[in-house]
Amino acid sequence: MAMKVADLLVEVLADAGVQRIYGVSGDSLNGITDSIRARKNLEWIHVRHEETAAFAAGAEAHLTGKLAVCAGSCGPGNLHLINGLYDCQRNRVPVVAIAAQIPSNEIGSGYFQETDPKHLFAQCSHYVELISNAEQMPRVLEIAMQTAISRRGVAVIALPGDVALQDAVEREPRLRFPVPQPTVCPSEDEINILADLLNRSKKITILGGAGCAGAHAELIELAGKLQAPIVHAMRGKEFIEYDNPFDVGMTGLLGFSSGYHAMMNCDVLLMLGTDFPYQQFFPKDATIVQIDLRGEQLGRRTKVDYGLIGDTKTTLRSLLPKLEQNQDDAHLRQALEHYRKARKGLDEFATGNPGKKPIHPQYVTRVVDQLASEDAIFTCDVGTPTIWAARYLTMNGKRRLLGSFNHGSMANALPQAIGAQITYPGRQVISISGDGGLAMLMGDLLTLKQHELPVKTIVLRNDSLAFVELEMKASGFVDFGTDLRNPEFATIAEGAGILGLKAETPEQVEPMIAQALKHDGPALVEVLVSRQELSMPPTITLEQAKGFGLFMAKAVLSGRGDEIIDLARVNLWR
Ligand SMILES: Cc1cc2nc3c(=O)[nH]c(=O)nc-3n(C[C@H](O)[C@H](O)[C@H](O)COP(=O)(O)OP(=O)(O)OC[C@H]3O[C@@H](n4cnc5c(N)ncnc54)[C@H](O)[C@@H]3O)c2cc1C
Ligand SMILES: Cc1ncc(C[n+]2csc(CCOP(=O)(O)OP(=O)(O)O)c2C)c(N)n1
Ligand SMILES: [Mg+2]
Numbered sequence: 244m245a246m247k248v249a250d251l252l253v254e255v256l257a258d259a260g261v262q263r264i265y266g267v268s269g270d271s272l273n274g275i276t277d278s279i280r281a282r283k284n285l286e287w288i289h290v291r292h293e294e295t296a297a298f299a300a301g302a303e304a305h306l307t308g309k310l311a312v313c314a315g316s317c318g319p320g321n322l323h324l325i326n327g328l329y330d331c332q333r334n335r336v337p338v339v340a341i342a343a344q345i346p347s348n349e350i351g352s353g354y355f356q357e358t359d360p361k362h363l364f365a366q367c368s369h370y371v372e373l374i375s376n377a378e379q380m381p382r383v384l385e386i387a388m389q390t391a392i393s394r395r396g397v398a399v400i401a402l403p404g405d406v407a408l409q410d411a412v413e414r415e416p417r418l419r420f421p422v423p424q425p426t427v428c429p430s431e432d433e434i435n436i437l438a439d440l441l442n443r444s445k446k447i448t449i450l451g452g453a454g455c456a457g458a459h460a461e462l463i464e465l466a467g468k469l470q471a472p473i474v475h476a477m478r479g480k481e482f483i484e485y486d487n488p489f490d491v492g493m494t495g496l497l498g499f500s501s502g503y504h505a506m507m508n509c510d511v512l513l514m515l516g517t518d519f520p521y522q523q524f525f526p527k528d529a530t531i532v533q534i535d536l537r538g539e540q541l542g543r544r545t546k547v548d549y550g551l552i553g554d555t556k557t558t559l560r561s562l563l564p565k566l567e568q569n570q571d572d573a574h575l576r577q578a579l580e581h582y583r584k585a586r587k588g589l590d591e592f593a594t595g596n597p598g599k600k601p602i603h604p605q606y607v608t609r610v611v612d613q614l615a616s617e618d619a620i621f622t623c624d625v626g627t628p629t630i631w632a633a634r635y636l637t638m639n640g641k642r643r644l645l646g647s648f649n650h651g652s653m654a655n656a657l658p659q660a661i662g663a664q665i666t667y668p669g670r671q672v673i674s675i676s677g678d679g680g681l682a683m684l685m686g687d688l689l690t691l692k693q694h695e696l697p698v699k700t701i702v703l704r705n706d707s708l709a710f711v712e713l714e715m716k717a718s719g720f721v722d723f724g725t726d727l728r729n730p731e732f733a734t735i736a737e738g739a740g741i742l743g744l745k746a747e748t749p750e751q752v753e754p755m756i757a758q759a760l761k762h763d764g765p766a767l768v769e770v771l772v773s774r775q776e777l778s779m780p781p782t783i784t785l786e787q788a789k790g791f792g793l794f795m796a797k798a799v800l801s802g803r804g805d806e807i808i809d810l811a812r813v814n815l816w817r
Contacts, residue, residue, distance in 0.1 A: 246414055248380045249274035249407040250282065252341075255381045255416045257284040259388060261312050263303075263665065264288065264341070265296035267323075269316020271343035274407030288665060289693065290658075291686040293320055297327025297340065298655055299662030302645055304336035306620065306666055309422075310392055314341035317404070318356030322363065326652055328397050329367040333649035334478075337391040339384075340364070340399045347375055347403040360401040368397040377409040385418050392422055427536060428561055429551040437532060437549060438565035440511065444530075446574040447471040448509035450494075453478035454516015454536060454555050459640070461559035462515070463487060469513075470569040472578035474502040476519035477633060481644045485637075489575065491582040494524050497630045499589070501582035509574065516555045518649075520544060534558050589634055595749030601773030602749050604628075604703050608635035610753050611673060611701055614760055617641055619671040620663045624656040624680035626710040627776065628703055632675055654683035657700060661687060664696040671699070671760065678704045678729055685735070691765035692740040699759050700767040702732050705774040712775075736767035746770045 246254075252275060256264070263286040268276045279287045290296050296313040303311040313328075315321030321342035331338040342360040344350070349357070350373075364371045370390040372383050387398035429437070441447065447469045455462055459482065466473050466489035474494050475483040484490055492499030494506055506512060507526050514533040518540055525531070525545035532549040533541050541550035551558065593609040595602060608631035615621070618641040623632035625647050636644060645663065647655035660674035681688075681702050691698050708725040715722040736743030742762050744755040752770060759766035 246411040247274060247278065247407065248374075248377050248402075248409050248411050249278040251380050251411040251413060251415075252384055252402070252407070253278045253282055253285055255384055255388075256312060256339075257282075258416045258419075259310065261310055262286060264312045264314050265290055265299045265662070266314035266341075267291070267293050267296065267316065267320060269320045269343065271317035271345065271404035271407075272314060272320070272341075274404060275314065275341065275343070275402075290661065290690050292684055293323035294325075294327045294654075295658040295661060295684055295687040295690065297324045297338070298330060298647075298658030299327075299665065300338045300340075301327060301331035301334060301336050302622070302659035302662030303666045304331065304338050305334060305645055306643060306663055310337045310339060310388060311662070312339045312341065314343065316343045317345045318358045321360060321401075322358060325363065325367060326650075327658065328364065328399075330647050330650040330652055330655060332367045332369075332397040335395040337395055338397050339387050339391050340368075340397060342399055342401045343407070344373065344401045344403040346405045348405075350375075350403070360399060364397070364399040368399050369394045370398040371401065372399075373401040373403075374406055375403065377406065378412045380411060381413055381416055385416065389418070426557040427552065427554045428557045429534070429553045431561075433551050434558075434561050434565065437551065438562060440530070440532070440549065441469060441513075441562075442565075442567045444469075444511040445569060445571040446508070446510040447513060447569070448505045448511075448529075448574075448578070449473045449489075449513045449515060450476065450506060450517055450519060451479050451483045451515045451555075452476040452517025452519060453482065455479055456482040456516075458516075458554075458556035458559060459483070459486070461556055461563065463489065464563055465559055465566070468563065468566045468568055470572045470575045471509075471513070472505040472575055472582075474498075474505050476517045477629075477646075477648050479517060480633065481638045481642065485639045489579075491578045492585060493633055495519070495521050497633050498524075499582065499585040499634075501578060501585040504581055505578040508577075514547075515559075518543065520649075593635055595752055597750045598748065600748060600771075602746065602752060602770055604631050604705070604770075604772040604776055605635055606749065607701065607703060607746075607752055607756075607770050607772060608632065608675065610756050611675065612636050614753070614757055615642070615673055616671040616760075619643075619673055620645070620660075620667065621673050621675065622646065622656040622659040622663065623675040624677040625651050625653050626677040626680055626708070627705070627713075628656065628675045628677050628680070630710075631703070653677070654680045656680060657684060657687055657698075660698045660700070661690055661694075661696060664698050665694065672697075673760075674698060674700045676700055676702050677709075678702055678706065678727055678732070679708045681732065682727070682729075688736065688739050688741065688767070695764065697762070697764050697766075699762075699765075700736075701756065701759075702767060702769045703772045704729060704732065704769050705772050705776075707774050709774055709776075732767060732769040736765075736769075742766035744768045 733743030
């Protein structure tokens with residue numbers, strides 16, 4: 244049987260273990276979708292917006308660590324992928340995007356739907372190439388796959404519809420080796436210098452991030468030897484926080500005061516696999532050591548005194564035998580005590596007083612956390628859902644947490660939940676969505692029904708872009724352009740064939756979330772939560788305090804004094 248370029252593409256992907264392609268079909272993609280239909284070795288996951296396809300592929304790649312694929316038709320179709328692809332690239336997850344292209348003989352003429360993928364995707368990928376000749380397949384595709392896997396990020400191939408339908412020249416994949424698993428370790432001299440420094444120091448704090456994945460045991464042993472509190476950056480939460488007697492929480496604007504102070508009060512800060520981005524939260528006087536798999540990450544966020552290239556597990560394994568037991572536990576004890584108090588303070592916010600409105604989003608997240616299964620996969624929208632997820636979802640080594648933490652795009656939670664649920668049909672997948680975030684890609688609620696995905700969507704309905712409102716207040720603006728006139732999301736869900744529930748009082752929260760989680764199919768719970776649930780940063784800088792004062796003044800001047808009372812009532816007098 245004749246094999247087309249599109250057939251070869253599908254074969255090569257399937258042969259490499261790719262199970263599905265997320266996308267929206269279109270004429271320039273017809274060769275590929277037809278090949279998927281006929282060959283049946285890949286699934287076509289039809290979503291309603293290509294951005295969803297890219298986010299979903301990113302979620303799959305994040306959860307499995309393996310290559311995932313999305314596709315868009317020429318011009319607008321693949322342009323819609325772009326925001327999701329940025330997210331994948333910044334999360335460092337291996338994703339190949341197939342950007343179908345206009346007919347090859349029209350390229351450069353300003354043809355209908357013409358765009359230039361090489362330009363468009365250059366910034367959000369490690370590799371973009373146009374396949375203009377059948378002989379380039381599968382080599383260019385394989386280079387793209389190899390680049391996505393080895394550099395951990397996005398690679399894009401642009402494939403004109405007519406080239407996809409040409410007869411293939413090659414017939415099978417050229418590369419058949421398993422994914423390489425190198426171990427990367429600093430030199431022995433470097434390890435000795437590091438061991439020497441750590442053996443001489445008493446007040447050491449560890450800041451760990453997503454690069455600590457798979458090194459939990461080594462990390463805990465390290466903290467024990469150094470008597471060091473462990474602070475984690477947001478993307479490290481799922482890998483670091485659980486079974487961790489040295490955990491003192493997160494730092495940063497959403498963090499805990501204990502995480503902040505543990506970092507500010509140490510003599511040596513040991514950064515492991517983290518790209519925590521906020522410079523102002525790093526200590527000024529401490530000696531800083533950074534260990535990262537990628538040399539280009541060293542010193543990006545703070546001054547660094549010792550920068551080492553290595554993967555966390557391998558590096559710690561070679562370091563640990565050289566470390567002496569630190570006998571001074573004062574720094575650790577102080578940090579842990581601080582954490583206990585900070586945690587207690589946060590827990591006190593997570594209550595739902597029967598009959599008393601408004602519902603606190605902290606309470607909603609706490610209930611979700613308590614009712615969710617042992618191996619639930621959570622996604623949270625950018626906005627206040629990220630705050631509540633960081634503070635109130637408990638990780639245990641089996642649960643997973645996804646967000647758009649590096650790229651910071653709204654509307655990530657539902658699409659990521661779609662990718663998670665398709666990849667793990669048997670696991671509970673819970674999207675903690677903002678009302679703004681959900682509305683932004685709401686068309687893909689329909690995908691839950693289309694593919695019968697039992698995703699549970701919890702909508703924190705505060706009728707505003709609350710996170711932005713908070714930012715505006717903190718920096719002295721009167722909030723503006725943040726009101727949302729919302730529909731009833733539960734009714735919209737019902738209209739889409741999804742179980743829709745609406746919690747208006749605290750006592751409805753638990754039974755409704757329980758009902759949704761038990762429901763055999765997709766469910767959405769809309770919870771009316773308070774709009775101004777201030778999440779105080781661990782320390783208020785003079786700048787922020789000034790900003791806040793300014794807001795008050797402006798608010799009074801603009802006749803919004805009632806709002807200040809509201810702020811005070813919600814936050815001070817509960
Ligand atoms: C609204 C909002 C507010 C936020 N506020 C906060 C906040 O207050 N606090 C906070 O912490 N975050 C916050 N974030 C998230 C923040 O933007 C970053 O995404 C996060 O801090 C980065 O976490 P990370 O360092 O664990 O992960 P990444 O940024 O992914 O960094 C991981 C690092 O590990 C390296 N690496 C990967 N694998 C290995 C390996 N095997 N060995 C060694 N190194 C490896 C990588 O090269 C990279 O440098 C917020 C996000 C949003 C959307
Ligand atoms: C695509 C995109 N647009 C705008 C922003 C700026 N932004 C950050 S959070 C946010 C508000 C999110 O609102 P919602 O989903 O309702 O969550 P809330 O903070 O109200 O809980 C906005 C507009 C963004 N991060 N991404
Ligand atoms: Mg909102």
